[in-house]
Amino acid sequence: MSDFKELLDRDKVQQCPRHYVLALTDTLNVMNGKWKLPIIASLLHGKIRFKDLQNNIDKITPRMLSKELKELELNGIIERKVYNQTPVLIEYILTESGKNLTGLIDSMIDWGMLHRTEAIKSSWPND
């Protein structure tokens, strides 16, 4: 469907495929940083609360978790549901877009594994 090479024809680089560039930078922004993927990962098996996220994700501070959740919500990846109980209950769930990331994450894993075998072929230090 979309061929990235198009993006890179010398003539086209600057002018043309704005929507591709935007889509790509959107995607990068969504996954950007140390904590986004672990959070998305934790959400893939359903709704989950703040404290549980904090327990699931090793070494994340409440500050970072809070900040990242806000960004993910703003970007339309997760939804924040408030239940008016006492003590208040808040749950985070993935939106459709968030769920759709699964395929992309799989592609990333595939590339990463392929890359490791390539790298070993070129006798690259394996950790």
Added chain:
Amino acid sequence: MSDFKELLDRDKVQQCPRHYVLALTDTLNVMNGKWKLPIIASLLHGKIRFKDLQNNIDKITPRMLSKELKELELNGIIERKVYNQTPVLIEYILTESGKNLTGLIDSMIDWGMLHRTEAIKSSWPND
């Protein structure tokens, strides 16, 4: 092939699919930052020199370009070829792993575009 959901079975999160996690973080690291993709993009149509990269990529400073090229080389995404001429000629080219990123980049573009249509459905500000 690789199902990311596996990664997220509560029981497995911490212990099991280390190779998946490693592969995924490898991939994130490779694309990470402001300049990696533009550089990879510029390299997709063949070998290119430092100064040409600097001209191709808007506003990149030689310091950042140099730093990013080193990282990409270390990560096995590009190769640096030195020709012993005067003045010295140095060319950068993608490795096989680097070329293989095309498919992944396409997946990212696809997700980004899908996400934009989803976002518009939920009346999210477009830009």
Added chain:
DNA sequence: ATTAGTACTATACTTTTGTATACTAGAATA
């Protein structure tokens, strides 16, 4: 009145990433 549970926020700090501007080295050319 005190303690505990939920979901965070505040403050100060360190580290990483990025910017601005100038400079270097080695050899050929004018």
Added chain:
DNA sequence: TATTCTAGTATACAAAAGTATAGTACTAAT
């Protein structure tokens, strides 16, 4: 001898990302 070419490096600074640690607001139970 001075300038030009390629491919960067050096230094100082600013901004963004992340860490550490403590504290807040609300309510319910003890």
